[in-house]
Amino acid sequence: xxxxxxxxxxxxxxxxxxxxxxxxxxxxxxxxxxxxxxxxxxxxxxxxxxxxxxxxxxxxxxxxxxxxxxxxxxxxxxxxxxxxxxxxxxxxxxxxxxxxxxxxxxxxxxxxxxxxxxxxxxxxxxxxxxxxxxxxxxxxxxxxxxxxxxxxxxxxxxxxxxxxxxxxxxxxxxxxxxxxxxxxxxxxxxxxxxxxxxxxxxxxxxxxxxxxxxxxxxxxxxxxxxxxxxxxxxxxxxxxxxxxxxxx
Ligand code: GLN
Numbered sequence: 248x249x250x251x252x253x254x255x256x257x258x259x260x261x262x263x264x265x266x267x268x269x270x271x272x273x274x275x276x277x278x279x280x281x282x283x284x285x286x287x288x289x290x291x292x293x294x295x296x297x298x299x300x301x302x303x304x305x306x307x308x309x310x311x312x313x314x315x316x317x318x319x320x321x322x323x324x325x326x327x328x329x330x331x332x333x334x335x336x337x338x339x340x341x342x343x344x345x346x347x348x349x350x351x352x353x354x355x356x357x358x359x360x361x362x363x364x365x366x367x368x369x370x371x372x373x374x375x376x377x378x379x380x381x382x383x384x385x386x387x388x389x390x391x392x393x394x395x396x397x398x399x400x401x402x403x404x405x406x407x408x409x410x411x412x413x414x415x416x417x418x419x420x421x422x423x424x425x426x427x428x429x430x431x432x433x434x435x436x437x438x439x440x441x442x443x444x445x446x447x448x449x450x451x452x453x454x455x456x457x458x459x460x461x462x463x464x465x466x467x468x469x470x471x472x473x474x475x476x477x478x479x480x481x482x483x484x485x486x487x488x489x490x491x492x493x494x495x
Pocket of ligand 1: 308309343404
């Protein structure tokens, strides 16, 4: 039976706004295709994971305090994570994790949290706790050449600069910074985004993009994923897209 290995980073610290749901959706849609998901969790001071042996590495959102707590531990893996990204392992990074893969994150107190510098963007929070990008958000991305609307929820003080390739164009909401036209960061094997939701529960097309990418890479095939009945997800999406169709 074909299998996909998933590494879930800091599930006890990067767990804001139900981001764990992304793991549940990946597991569900992998199993629905008769495939086997293998999910490992990594917490601070656990044995060093072999990042390159995984198909997907996932990390969710986190408050400033938790980002500071785990930063020192995460930096231990700077080189092996870079190697894994360059070898094609898929990284799904939400909000706080997205920020920590850049050069640095400057928190709301002005404290600098060193990032992995895997990518050359950087993030600085506005030093006013009341000024945060909070609310529903819709962006449009392109997956395998096809446009796809991505629906989510954002809640971040951090404003991200220096993005070379955004995940999508903002149709509703803020994005990488207040009033931005771009959101997130995207490479073939990296989706880094501010979208909570959880992201994958509202966007089945993203989940299937990740699963197909990983299967094609692992088994050296051009796999056609068996379509699932997404009528419920699509009904919810259509209702939300209707609700948020006019920019603020
Ligand atoms: N602490 C970071 C910020 O406020 C990330 C928040 C999050 O992960 N939702 O921007």
